[in-house]
Amino acid sequence: MDILLAFSAGLLSFLSPCVLPLIPVYLSYIAGTSATDLKNSPNKLTVISQTALFILGFSILFVLLGISVSSVSRLLSEHMRLVQQIGGALIVVFGLHMTGLLRIKLLYSEKRFLPSGSPGKKAGALVLGMAFAVGWTPCIGPILSSILIYAxxxxxxxxxxxxxxxxxxxxxxxxLLSAVLIDNLSAYLRKVTKHLPKISLVSGAVMMLMGVLVFTNQLEVFSKYAGLIQL
Structure with a gap:
């Protein structure tokens, strides 16, 4: 249950309105070409391998964030129940923000980073991936923060x-799938983009449910119960 929840949160982050429309821009830097010429990229294998390095970059940063948060929580182990209640309440607030029912101005301040200059010239894919993780946008922030709190x-x-x-x-x-489908990426993105408001609404609802379960300590109980069923 925990693993599925975290994996789903990653998928929802990719589909967020602040990330999905920027996929061609990130891939253009990775491919070393303009966003409009992505479909004419000379070597798809190079784009895929560079995208893999980009993925490695943000994965390293996310895991390091997880280690940091978990280490701090271990210092507060005597007050873990209080930490869970505060964290659960914050996740509910983030969920309300995602649905649009609550507007948090601070979460609308963009912290996006892209290197200046010619695509692919001044930053390697690995560094760009790390920059993506450090400067996450408002849409990915609440979802990532929720997973960090739960972690x-x-x-x-x-x-x-x-x-x-x-x-x-x-x-x-x-x-990675976007890199594989780079020849027709724009067409696929147009089909998905029109559903972004619904995706945000569903994301927010899932986050609020997760927050309530974390607050009441039922998510951990449910996970243990699901594990017993599988056995």
Whole structure:
């Protein structure tokens, strides 16, 4: 349950309105060409390999964030129940923001980063991936923060790292798929983009449910119960 939740959060982050429309821009830097010429990229294998490095870059940063949050939480282990309640409440607030029912001005301040200059010349794909993780946009922030909060409520450091690894994987799979489908990427993105408001609404609803379960400590209980069923 925990792993599926984290992986799904990664997928929802990719589909967020602040990330999905920028996919051609990121791929253009990776490919070393303009966004309009992506379909004419001379070597698809090069684009795919560079995208893999981009993915590795943001995965490293996300896992390091997970380690940091989990380490801090271990220092607060005596007050873990309070940490879970505060974290659950924050996740609900983030969910309300995603649905549009609550507007948090701070979360609309963009922190996007792209290197200046010619595409692919001044920053390697690995560095660009790290920059993507450090300067996440408002849309990915609430979802990532929710996973970080939940990871911080885990009993062990390993579980927190596993959650952030699965989150990174959920974000990585569609990125890599975009590189594979680079020839017709614009057509695919147009089909998905028109559904972004619905995706944001669903994302927010899932986050609010997750927040309530974390607050009441039912998510961990549910996960253990699901594990017993599988056995």
């Amino acid at each position: 911080g409520s885990m009993a062990t450091l390993g579980k927190g790292v596993l959650l952030l690894s699965m989150y990174a994987l959920g974000l990585a799979v569609p990125f």
